[in-house]
Amino acid sequence: PVEQHWPREVAGRTMDTYHRWMEVVIYATLAGLPAISVPAGFGANGLPMGLQLIGGPQADLALLRVASRYERLARELLNRMPPSV
Numbered sequence: 001p002v003e004q005h006w007p008r009e010v011a012g013r014t015m016d017t018y019h020r021w022m023e024v025v026i027y028a029t030l031a032g033l034p035a036i037s038v039p040a041g042f043g044a045n046g047l048p049m050g051l052q053l054i055g056g057p058q059a060d061l062a063l064l065r066v067a068s069r070y071e072r073l074a075r076e077l078l079n080r081m082p083p084s085v
Contacts, residue, residue, distance in 0.1 A: 006021050007021050033056065034055040037053075039051075
């Protein structure tokens with residue numbers, strides 16, 4: 001729903017705040033490292049999955065190149081339709 005600003009539950013664990021559900025991706029930001037998320041297909045439940053790539057210090061451009069290459073190489077996987085739920 002539009003009124004829902006973050007997932008209220010992830011894998012059976014209640015998310016009491018917006019920040020709680022983001023806690024697995026915040027470490028790269030706190031460390032000052034570049035990070036990017038790329039699509040990784042669909043799970044058995046039909047929901048989209050993602051992959052977070054983290055680069056070294058000041059490696060923003062290198063990380064963007066890696067992500068771009070990944071998306072080109074994984075094009076067939078990423079174009080598959082999700083399984084029926």
